[in-house]
Amino acid sequence: ETATVGEEATATLHVLDKESKDYVEHEVDVSCELTSCIDNASEKGIVKKREGNCYDISYEPTRRGRHQLHVKVVDQHIRGSPFDVVILPKFATPTRFIRAVQKPRGVTINEEGKVFVAEKGAGDFSIFDASGNRMETVPAASSFGSGWIFPCGIAADDDGNVFVTDTQRNCIRKFVISNPIIPSFVVGREGK
Numbered sequence: 001e002t003a004t005v006g007e008e009a010t011a012t013l014h015v016l017d018k019e020s021k022d023y024v025e026h027e028v029d030v031s032c033e034l035t036s037c038i039d040n041a042s043e044k045g046i047v048k049k050r051e052g053n054c055y056d057i058s059y060e061p062t063r064r065g066r067h068q069l070h071v072k073v074v075d076q077h078i079r080g081s082p083f084d085v086v087i088l089p090k091f092a093t094p095t096r097f098i099r100a101v102q103k104p105r106g107v108t109i110n111e112e113g114k115v116f117v118a119e120k121g122a123g124d125f126s127i128f129d130a131s132g133n134r135m136e137t138v139p140a141a142s143s144f145g146s147g148w149i150f151p152c153g154i155a156a157d158d159d160g161n162v163f164v165t166d167t168q169r170n171c172i173r174k175f176v177i178s179n180p181i182i183p184s185f186v187v188g189r190e191g192k
Contacts, residue, residue: 003061005090010058029074030055037066061087106154118151
């Protein structure tokens with residue numbers, strides 16, 4: 001299952017008793033909670049009773065990534081719970097292309113909607129806002145002294161770090177995205 005950051009996700013739960021009959025005699029305690037698989041942070045969902053034995057379950061995720069949705073009736077997980085849910089970042093409708101990049105080899109988007117592009121032609125990586133405006137460029141020469149030759153892949157994490165692979169130097173470089181951007185470490189060898 002998937003959901004999107006900032007958008008309500010809903011489901012309907014039909015509660016049955018042990019003999020698979022409608023459980024309509026009285027209202028039961030139904031709960032839902034969305035838990036991050038990364039740090040176990042949780043967000044409570046909303047449960048609303050409908051007619052008969054049906055309950056509307058909803059949640060509005062605030063963080064992207066892998067989560068589990070715990071749905072319980074009288075403090076017992078329902079069949080299949082917890083459910084695996086991937087929370088996707090919320091993106092604005094693309095209104096323009098990112099132009100003026102030189103041989104882009106990798107692209108990623110962080111939780112804030114910033115777009116990171118590794119450029120082979122320029123030998124650097126650039127940061128764009130969600131509208132495609134270039135915010136900053138990190139040139140090869142300013143990175144770790146020796147620079148890089150062929151930035152190829154790029155990834156961003158939720159802690160404000162960017163990882164760039166250099167296939168010619170056989171390494172991965174980590175950058176802390178701050179003001180200014182700080183080269184943090186190199187994994188692998190930097191030899192040719």
